[in-house]
Amino acid sequence: MPTEPKKSVNNTTTLEFKSSTFSVPVLVLSTNDLEQIEGQLKNKIQLSPEFFKNTPVVFDLQLLNSLNLAIDIKQLTEILRYLHLLPIGIYGGNKEQIQDALDLHIPIYSNHTNVSASSRKAKPDATSVSETRAANPTTIIKHPVRSGQRIYAHGDLIITAQVSAGAEIMAEGNIHIYNTLRGRALAGVQGDSNACIFCFDLQAELISIAGHYKISEDLSETVRNKPIQIYLEENSLIIKDII
8 A cells, every 4th residue: 555755854944034125115295185196196107107017105194294184095095006006104194094004904114214305305406305315325236137127226326237128227316327228217206307317328218307208219319329428408308428
């Protein structure tokens, strides 16, 4: 009679918790008008739909509560999820808002260690954003950024490898790519109009500074496959060869 095979005994640890730090976009609210919030979110998502699709988001209610503006956490969460954003935390909420978030299985953030000061301001001016960016460390990426990957930097972002088509990189400050840019690059995402983009080989799907953008079809052949610099001048994107 055949015997049942014995199960192997494995004394090794099957799981482990590790401390790590991730940069997550923070949604700072200065109005409780849900219709206005949804409209502005749609406009931002249209600039870079692939980046925002299924992106985790923490919403910061600190400013909203300082203005004594109440907001329905359930409806706000429904709007974010409808737009394919994934709420993963709440910061600065009052007792009622915290309970509403917990009822929706949304964690509570008790500190702001991973959120830059510029993201806390509803309407940051260029000077304050630049000062905040200067206080944030530069993020350096030495490996290729592959299709589907997303990177967010609270200060400047330096990449020494290729940014593939379908990849997306965002920075509150400048972006430097010492290689080929085939994906999407968004600098000054918190409103810094002084931010710039530099790359050795421009083949981008989209470039943007402080919300002003151009897609691949808008790029002249005279600037493709060359080292270039991109900056804002009178609310227009300027693309120039690096000489």
